[in-house]
Amino acid sequence: MEKFEKAADLMTRDVIVLPKAASLNEFVKIMEKYGITKVPVVDDGKFVGVISDRSVLDKIGSIRSGTISPSRIHVSSLTSHEEGKDYYVISPDTPIERVVSIAKDTEVPMFVVMEEGEIAGVITKSDLLRLVKSDVPIEKIMKRNVFSVAPDDRIIHARHMMLNENIERLPVLHKGIVVGIISEMDIALHLVKIKEHTPTKWIQQHLREALIRDAMKTEVICADLNTSASYAAQIMWDEGIGCLPIVIWKSYEDESQNIEDMDSTIRSILEMRIKSGKIRGYPKIMGIITRTDLIRLISV
Incomplete structure (x- = not known):
């Protein structure tokens, strides 16, 4: 060790x-x-x-x-x-x-x-x-009041939320189901690309109209309620990610009403991940944990 x-x-x-x-x-x-x-x-x-x-x-x-x-x-x-x-x-x-x-x-x-x-x-x-060695279940330390956005929200809305609430990453939800995640870096890179590749007269309009779906990541790593803090820290270290949505896995029968009106592209990505075994079902958000939350558990 x-x-x-x-x-x-x-x-x-x-x-x-x-x-x-x-x-x-x-x-x-x-x-x-x-x-x-x-x-x-x-x-x-x-x-x-x-x-x-x-x-x-x-x-x-x-x-x-x-x-x-x-x-x-x-x-x-x-x-x-x-x-x-x-x-x-x-x-x-x-x-x-x-x-x-x-x-x-x-x-x-x-x-x-x-x-x-x-x-x-x-x-x-x-x-x-x-340095995180605690085996406390993350259910006990996760934030339950989760700031989030939807795929069709404007990027400028997410930007304001991140700056005002001092949040680095936001889960992207469709009626409580995690369909993506967006970070400060994702938004910063997207805004820079708009400014670099858009004719000057259209830049401000494109900035106002850019959507979360245009910049979010859809391959989201989630964790279960009973995951230990040390294992959550290991996942975040190995994957280079700054937060973990904490979820319970739902079947199609459980969430059929919410799934039916989901954007077809986003739904297809979720279903492909389920069929490939990458995820165990539709991830229903219960909370979120960040690096800062885990660092507070370090005892040296």
């Missing part, structure tokens, strides 16, 4: 960074290629802040900025310099107990590990999942 005593034991050492003069398009390419949502920003090799999918969602997702091309936007204008909110600077020798304590108290999404003025590594919420 791996032993984590200090930050150096847990941190990712091969860190992708961006110069502050880089364009937003360069950050987009990193998000698409690596699935990374937060990247340290440097100026002449010196760490100056972090750019994230949330900063793109916040500043680029507004209708007012609709005519600005992503290729003309510099990373510097989207970089957060707020230590304690968007990142926290530590050293390789910082005790893991201290890292966990900060993560619980501040919910900071990234630790930047600095050594002699250089970035030595980073620790993210995903990395901290490796």
Whole structure:
């Protein structure tokens, strides 16, 4: 079993960074290629802040900025310099107990590990999942009041909800059945593509009319009520996902009324996943659990 005593034991050492003069398009390419949502920003090799999918969602997702091309936007204008909110600077020798304590108290999404003025590594919420050892059933710690959207809701509605409620991911539901999931990164990437590939005069209209179904993921990993916290953390670590919808599995007979009026494409995807054995039935939402919920259970 791996032993984590200090930050150096847990941190990712091969860190992708961006110069502050880089364009937003360069950050987009990193998000698409690596699935990374937060990247340290440097100026002449010196760490100056972090750019994230949330900063793109916040500043680029507004209708007012609709005519600005992503290729003309510099990373510097989207970089957060707020230590304690968007990142926290530590050293390789910082005790893991201290890292966990900060993560619980501040919910900071990234630790930047600095050594002699250089970035030595980073620790993210995903990395901290490796420390979750609790066997408590997730039914006891899940959020039951689930913020969600429907496939035909507008993306700008989801954007506002994420920013106002400080939510990174939203399950997409059809009458309580999980049919997709959408994240800040999904929305940020979709908005950037609209701005990059739409004639200027139509950009604002396309931003207003873009639907959740246009950007959501339909291959959703869910968990049962009796799944243990440690196993949930392992799933999220292995799959690189930030939340798990907690569901009970329903048969067609149980949900026939709700299934019959479901969009045919979405219904076909669900039925194919059931037939292939990827899921055991129609997933009825009961709650949701996030990395932050699991990190609160860490005892070191």
